[in-house]
Each structure stands twice: as C-alpha cells, then as structure tokens.
Amino acid sequence: MNQRIHEFLDYLRYERNLSSNTIESYQRDLIDYMDFVDTHGRQEDEQNVIHYLQFLQQEHRAPATQARRLAAIKAYYCFVVNDQGLSSDPTELLSAPKLNRRLPHVLSIEEVTRLIEAPDLSTMTGIRDRAMLELLYATGVRVSELCHLTMNDWWLDPPKIRCLGKGSKERYIPLGKLAAQWLMRYVDVARPQFIKDIQEPTLFLNRQGKALTRQGFWKLLKKYAIKAGITQPITPHMIRHSFATHLLENGADLRAVQEMLGHQDISTTQIYTHVSQKRLRPVYDQTHPRA
Template identity: 40%
Template sequence: MNLQFDDALEQFMTYIQLEKNYSPLTVQEYRTDLLEFFSFLHTEDVKELTQVEYVHARLYITKLYEEKKARTTVSRKISSIRSFFRFLNKEYEIDDVAFQALYHPKKEKRLPHFFYEEELSQLFQANEGEDRKSLRNMAILELLYATGIRVSELTSLQIKDIDFSLNIIRVMGKGRKERYVPFGEYAGHSLTRYIEEARSALMKSNKHNFVFVNLRGGAITSRGIRYILNEMIAKAELHTTIHPHMLRHTFATHLLNNGADLRTVQELLGHSSLSSTQVYTHVTKEHLRNTYINAHPRA
C-alpha cells in the first residue's frame, strides 16, 4: 500500500475534528506534532507509512529528550503518534502494536501554586474602585476565583451563558464538553455591577455578546486577562507572580481545605479524570503540614 503522508494526515485531521469533536486548538496541536514527526522520518529516509517501525518512534523520542523538550511536550507528541497509528490500523490495517508500547515519561511532580486566603483578601481590597475599568477587573477576578474556570472559558463566556436567577454559568470546556458551574454572592454582585454600569460604555460601537471586553470594546483575549491580573497584583503590592490558572488552583485548594469532596471539585473544574484533580490533595496536605509545624508547640 502506497499511502502518502499528506493524505493520511488530512484524513486523520478530518477524523479528530468531525468524529472526535476535538477543538480547533487540539487539532492544530496534533497537526504540528505529526508534521514534526514526518519531517524526522524523512531524515531517516522513510518514504512510506508502511515502512515506519517502532525504532523510528523511539529514535524520535530520544531526539526530543536531547533537545531538552519538556516532559509534558514529549508526552503530548507520544499521544499524537499513538493516536495517528491507531487510526491507520483501523482504516488501513497498518500494524500499530509497536506504537502502543511507547511509554509516557513520568510527570514532574510540581505542586500548583495558589493564593492563601490573606493574600487573596489583600488582592481584592487593593483593587476596589468605581470606575468602569475597575468594575470590569473586579468582575474578572471574582468570577475566576468563584468558579475556577480556565481563562479560555472566561474569554469565550457570553451574556446568555449567565443565569443570575440560579447564580450559575454555562461553560464550554476542553473537548467542547459543556458543564454548569455555580458562583457566589460576591461574584454575582460584581458581575451585575459590571454588566449594568460598565460593559455598555466599554463596548462603544461594537456589537457582540461576549461578557468581558477590552478598553477598545472588543472581546477580551487570554493575553489581556494576564495583563489585567499582573496590574492587579502590582496594585496590591503582593510579592508574587500571577497567572490565570493560579486562581483555578486557588479555587480547588480552598474548596478542599474547607471540606469539599474530590468528586465535586473534579466536576466543577471539568476534569475528565480524577487523577487530574488529585494533585490538589497533595497541596492541601502540605498546607496542613505547614500549619501544624508552625502552630504546634512540640512540632
């Protein structure tokens, strides 16, 4: 069988986009990973997909390590290769057993950074204000902490996704999976003030339904959210860095510290696997340990 690389790639892209319903970003990551693998195969003088063997994949993974790629990057590329050859096995009966033997590197055990409640209070207090920009920024901060949603989920949030009668937002997460996340009184108050007192003025002549807008009236971007949060940290004079995911980590950690069960937190975060949520149990245990050491007279 003379199956061309480009033809097989396009068929696979169509499959993961239409049948697997992967997001455009995920589809692009698969494409990039596979094109890089194909480029490597050409340097190894592999001209047909039927000539690809396990040794080629292992050599490629070794090359990635030599280039000091992050373990998460290597793991993602392995997943891309395995999924691609699983597809070829299904459609063209190309043997994929060897590629299923590719093993993922062990993840680096890095505990997620989060804010302590005192730091968070300082952050909120320092950024209170009555102007339109302050009302918008406070609504962003309150909603990220209240719901633990990803920054991409925040930027894609539309007015119709908010139910103020139940204090719930509709979120479209990874893999286009829909979920509903509640928010509390503080976030509800900030959102209401922002929408009623600031959003229309910030929109100017623009017409769209996205909740959060930049100062030019367009839909805010992930980069814009990061810029806003950095400004808020500087204003609060906190000696730390911030990224949107840090508020997601804080949301999960504070819930678990205050008695929420792991399954509930998993559902609120939109994690497909419980193992993704379990990292926060390590954070809470470390927090308890530090509290004990600092507070117990004979620790």
C-alpha cells in the same frame, strides 16, 4: 502538513469534538514529528519513533513534553490504522516516560484578596477586570472558558454560570454572592461602555468591543499581580489551582470540586489534596501545643 494529518485533525474536530486549543496542540506536535522524519529521511516505523524520542531527550525536552508528543503520535497512528488501513501501528509497544507529578502553585487567600482588589474601580476597565477576577476565583474556570462566556451563560436566580470545557462538555458552576454582585455591576454599568455592536454576545469585552482574549487577560493579570505585591510568577491557571485548594482546605467534597473544575478523571483533581496536606504541616506546627 500531509493529507493524513489533515484528516486526523478533522477527525478530532468533528468526531471527537475536541477544543480548538487541543487540536492546535496535536497539530504542532505532529508537524514537529513529521519534520524530524523528513529531515532525517526516515520511514514511519517503530525505530523512527524511538529515534525521535531520543532526539527530544538530547534536546533536553521535559518528560511531560516527551509524553505529550508520544501521545499525539500514538493517537495519530491509531487513527491511520483504523481509518486508513495502515498495516501496523509503529507505536503499539512504546510507552511514555514516567512523570513525577509536580504540585501546582497556589496563592494564599490573602494574596488572592489583594489581587482581586487591585483594579481601579473609578474606571470602566477596572470594573470589568474586578468582575473577571471575582468570577475566575469564584468558579475555577479556565481562562479560555472565562473569555468565551456569553450573555446567555449566567443567571442570578440562583447565581450560576454555564461554560463549555474541553471537548465542548457543558457544566454549571454556582456563583458566590460577591462574584454575582460584581458581574451584575459590570453588565449594568461597564459593559454598555464597551459595546460597539449591539449583537455582540461575548460577556467580557475589550475597548474595541470585541471578546477579550486569553493573552489580553494574562497581561492584565500580571499587571495586577505587581500592584498586589505578589512576587511569584503568576498565571491564570494559578487562580484555578487556588480555587480548588482553598475549597478542599475548607472541607469541600472532592467529587464536587471535580465537577466544578470539569475534570473527567478524579485522579486529576486529587493532586489538590496533596497541596492541602502539604500546607497542613506548618499549620500543625504553629497551632498544636505539643508540636
């Protein structure tokens, strides 16, 4: 990885304050682009970027992947032009491929209920997992945000949590009664059984007393999905999608949902209104007397 990319990533980390996941994504995309440049002996110019995008198309990369790669390259060259005096930006006239936004997959309320009730509550891990599932569905947080919660990030009066989203932006999200009860039960009964270091601040711990990772939670989620009889492929983000969709279906304000999800742009949140409208059709057909 060349020095300019190192400096660009430092800029994202220390000046833009982007999350480590976002920085890693930029790094992977730029390394892939530079490998293409080195392999083909090309110059860093507009024609080369076009050749790289054509290469991605030939590799049958998804339009979303092509758009993300170009966004990373454009951000990199913008930095190099402004900070390091590159004479011109080779991506200035290039635009990303138009994307057809896919509707997010969501679970039904019944499926969410079965999933949440799947853990074995006779075990300490079952109590922990029930608390995590309750919290995930009650707040719509990202799984990385869930795994990074600390003992100082939740309150019971009134019930709420604090999480750091993308760009380390802080937001507070209310907790429902059930989620608050299960969180309290986990902290009182189960978490002390996982603690190896009394100074460990992380809220949700694994059996080694360390922070439960995103990958570890994903494995647990897949296990509980099978137990709950959910046949479609499931991801932690699907619970976030379900949280937003179910709120909107029950009359929640779009701005409030945007705030809870931590979306910077409300257009990102509006995708869930399309999901709600899509699900209205069968309800109408089944319930209206003249449908």
